[in-house]
Amino acid sequence: MTEFEKQYNEVKVLLEFNDFNQTIKRVIDFTLDTENIDFYKKTNDFLNWYDLNETRTEEKKEKLTVLLNELYSFLSFKECHNHKTIILVKNLVKEYNSSFKLGPIDLDIKTGEIIGLVGENGNGKTTLLRSLCGELHPSSGNITYHFQHDGLYDLRSKLVYIPQRTDTWRGSMYENLEFTASCYGYSPEENNLVVDLVITRLGLRKFRNHFWNNLSSGYKMRFELARMLLRKPKILLIDEPLANLDILAQQTILDDFRNIANSAFRPIAIVLSSQQLYEVEKTSNQVVFLKQGSQKNLNTENDVTKHCIIEFESELNLSELKQAFSSIEIISLEQNGGTFIATFPEGIEMNDFLKVVINQSISISYLRNISNSTRRFFVN
Amino acid sequence: MFKNIQKNLLLKYPLLWNTKFVPMLLIGFIIHILFFGLGYIDGTIDFSNKIFVDIEVTAVLFGVLLVIIITILWLVNYFKNNSLKSYYSKSKNALFYEWVQIFIICLLLSTFYIPFNFGKQLHQRSYFSLEETKNRCETISLADIFIDGHFAETEIDSVLKTNLTQEEIDSLGPNLNERFYEVNNGTNDTNYIKFHKNHVVFNQKKYDDESLLNREIYEFSVISNEQDSVNNLKVKNWLHSNNQEEIKQLMTNYLELIHEHNLLTNLSVKSWFESTYKAPNFISFLYIFPYLDKTEAEYDYNYNTTYEKAFSNNKKAVKYSKYYVQQDVLKKKYNIVSNAYTNSFIEFEALLAFFYGALVFSLLIFSFKVTSGKSWLIAIVVTGVLNIIYGIFAAVSGSGEIYSYLMLFTLIGILFYFISICLKKRKKEYSRITLNLLLWSFFMIIPIIYFLIQEYYQAKKYSYEYIHNSPEYNWLRDHVVHMFTINFIIAVVALFFLSKMIRNWKGIAED
Numbered sequence: 001m002t003e004f005e006k007q008y009n010e011v012k013v014l015l016e017f018n019d020f021n022q023t024i025k026r027v028i029d030f031t032l033d034t035e036n037i038d039f040y041k042k043t044n045d046f047l048n049w050y051d052l053n054e055t056r057t058e059e060k061k062e063k064l065t066v067l068l069n070e071l072y073s074f075l076s077f078k079e080c081h082n083h084k085t086i087i088l089v090k091n092l093v094k095e096y097n098s099s100f101k102l103g104p105i106d107l108d109i110k111t112g113e114i115i116g117l118v119g120e121n122g123n124g125k126t127t128l129l130r131s132l133c134g135e136l137h138p139s140s141g142n143i144t145y146h147f148q149h150d151g152l153y154d155l156r157s158k159l160v161y162i163p164q165r166t167d168t169w170r171g172s173m174y175e176n177l178e179f180t181a182s183c184y185g186y187s188p189e190e191n192n193l194v195v196d197l198v199i200t201r202l203g204l205r206k207f208r209n210h211f212w213n214n215l216s217s218g219y220k221m222r223f224e225l226a227r228m229l230l231r232k233p234k235i236l237l238i239d240e241p242l243a244n245l246d247i248l249a250q251q252t253i254l255d256d257f258r259n260i261a262n263s264a265f266r267p268i269a270i271v272l273s274s275q276q277l278y279e280v281e282k283t284s285n286q287v288v289f290l291k292q293g294s295q296k297n298l299n300t301e302n303d304v305t306k307h308c309i310i311e312f313e314s315e316l317n318l319s320e321l322k323q324a325f326s327s328i329e330i331i332s333l334e335q336n337g338g339t340f341i342a343t344f345p346e347g348i349e350m351n352d353f354l355k356v357v358i359n360q361s362i363s364i365s366y367l368r369n370i371s372n373s374t375r376r377f378f379v380n
Numbered sequence: 381m382f383k384n385i386q387k388n389l390l391l392k393y394p395l396l397w398n399t400k401f402v403p404m405l406l407i408g409f410i411i412h413i414l415f416f417g418l419g420y421i422d423g424t425i426d427f428s429n430k431i432f433v434d435i436e437v438t439a440v441l442f443g444v445l446l447v448i449i450i451t452i453l454w455l456v457n458y459f460k461n462n463s464l465k466s467y468y469s470k471s472k473n474a475l476f477y478e479w480v481q482i483f484i485i486c487l488l489l490s491t492f493y494i495p496f497n498f499g500k501q502l503h504q505r506s507y508f509s510l511e512e513t514k515n516r517c518e519t520i521s522l523a524d525i526f527i528d529g530h531f532a533e534t535e536i537d538s539v540l541k542t543n544l545t546q547e548e549i550d551s552l553g554p555n556l557n558e559r560f561y562e563v564n565n566g567t568n569d570t571n572y573i574k575f576h577k578n579h580v581v582f583n584q585k586k587y588d589d590e591s592l593l594n595r596e597i598y599e600f601s602v603i604s605n606e607q608d609s610v611n612n613l614k615v616k617n618w619l620h621s622n623n624q625e626e627i628k629q630l631m632t633n634y635l636e637l638i639h640e641h642n643l644l645t646n647l648s649v650k651s652w653f654e655s656t657y658k659a660p661n662f663i664s665f666l667y668i669f670p671y672l673d674k675t676e677a678e679y680d681y682n683y684n685t686t687y688e689k690a691f692s693n694n695k696k697a698v699k700y701s702k703y704y705v706q707q708d709v710l711k712k713k714y715n716i717v718s719n720a721y722t723n724s725f726i727e728f729e730a731l732l733a734f735f736y737g738a739l740v741f742s743l744l745i746f747s748f749k750v751t752s753g754k755s756w757l758i759a760i761v762v763t764g765v766l767n768i769i770y771g772i773f774a775a776v777s778g779s780g781e782i783y784s785y786l787m788l789f790t791l792i793g794i795l796f797y798f799i800s801i802c803l804k805k806r807k808k809e810y811s812r813i814t815l816n817l818l819l820w821s822f823f824m825i826i827p828i829i830y831f832l833i834q835e836y837y838q839a840k841k842y843s844y845e846y847i848h849n850s851p852e853y854n855w856l857r858d859h860v861v862h863m864f865t866i867n868f869i870i871a872v873v874a875l876f877f878l879s880k881m882i883r884n885w886k887g888i889a890e891d
Binding site: 134135136137151152153154155156157159167169170171175176178179180182183184185188191192231 | 388390391392394397398459460461463465466467468469470805806807883884886887888889890891
């Protein structure tokens, strides 16, 4: 089964369960994959119809099924893209006036991958992103780009970097996207169709004529993503995309990242930085933890240390908990705010921890095994 | 309509849409048509001197204000999108095309005076055909002898070398034998007094220097100097040979012109002829007032100064009669028509100046677009500071050339720095600021070198000869316009390559 067939089956399930929002997003992705103006028109026709007939569930489902099948028939003949390395980072070091040093960093970034950058503030996440997008020149080491480019400008036009504070743009959102599409060679016939698809894909359909100062920071970020989709980059580098989003929007945007990166026909690599560890870990193929500029790779660190580390919240205090866990071997028990971090030696597992909790009737309101999470790097 | 055009451009030609080229082109043409119309109105000539249409200053001020407002609105819209700053895909020549569009817009906006002048001259020419203008001007020109034409300078009789100053010589005025003299300043406090003869000889007959025969015709630009000489001789011949018919015919034609334009006179052919035609010596003729009111044709004619001189010399009582004719008005009006025919619509030098103005203006905008507002402002401050420092250097050293040399070396330094940044491809460093400076001044390198060479040749010649310049200096001085023309072409070609470099430079890391 090809990657596309897998994705097609997932969408069919979504449609069966009447998850129209997700289905429409995936249908738009497939439509953009076709790079065919007839499909752009068909999907746009459906979206225009949908605007006026949102409540007609059966008809909606029927139309989506037809469209999905047509897309399947077209795309099943199209060759899927093989994932390959597009950026190779070797011993990258970036020094700032001897006060801060990033690196050495080693990374192998492949198409279709999401790389999460985590770490405390001021530990080099943005510096690494800016280095990858060519904004900063490495002090030593090198970054090799494995795709065709003609000069530095051409290279940077293929790397989209979205900073945490995006630049102000002027004019209406729609006009800006039309301009982007036009600059990137979409024909006049395709331009508006593709822009309509992209803004719908990112939930901006209602805001098409809004201006920069009329949009919330979350929607400004979505606009940047819409612009990025039109630019068809090789890699998206995005700084703190979840910072201004509510929990639901965070899930949605991470889902979008996953789908965009993992397109069967036009996959891109995404490198994102975030403080939302667990969300990023769920979505990313690789997680890079940066501590004072140094890279800590989760898998490599796991090879060295196999401790079981549990994060939990309890009404008991530290001494009561130490007393309660005295029955099993414990390396450390630390309190950070209202959260406790218990570190157990190799051999002790989550179930052993739970047994103690039940036996000792310890009241627990939150619990997570962070043995395989970069969260443990934040523990002192 | 603009919206539809812009929408189509946005979808097909994003660069043209971004620069707002088509609307600005239309606005530019509308401004040119508007100013052509204003110029046409300004070119109205009321020969009767009752209506004065002079809107030139108002129109130019209005034009400047209009252009400033339109430029601001254009720039606000143009700067809305910056594909270079966003690293959008761009062809290698895209930046050059963008500059060309900015330049054309700037040229269109800054040249509104050209259609104004064109409309004005076209209207002024439209009153009479060239042939008709020449005929009428000739009549006015010849008739001036019989009205209030100035007297020709007589031959030099003798030259006196003296140590007296100009003032001292002038104070001797009455003692200078009532002869016309002029003082030439020599060197070493020596002055030369040139005495002129008090008569002229025409066809072997002597005439007094203030006889009618020594009066000169009035010169219009539409009549060539050769033709003026022929005409002058023609009238003198009429007088000398007592050809009264021709003179009466001239007076008749002239008075017809006066009446045609509703100008005033109390002359008839008879009274005019009788009061001015005093054959055979033509001395005791009457002067005709060339105006009704002295200020009606306020014009700085040369003849007026001579006329004043006639009073100041007090050689003979000026015999102004009771007669008048509005000759000054006629001369003024026909001068306008005459000049409209002889002046070109636009001088090449002026056109070149407009091109350079548009080049500077377009480069200021272009540099802002390709760098950043912050570096653009810093570059302005740097320019100001450099000029002050170099100005102080020049003042202290007492040589203006020092300033030019310092500027030249700075420009070359900036050029090499920018090229080295582009070749190293590491960091932009201060090149954002220097790129601004380079764009504002790269086209000055050749003119500075040219003028320094010119100065060198002049200085060289000064060392052994005071007045005459070297042939090299003269050649350079005579070819300044050619140099600026070639320099403009070179600047455009250089900009073609520079714009490619700027595109690559933009890709270099910021830090």
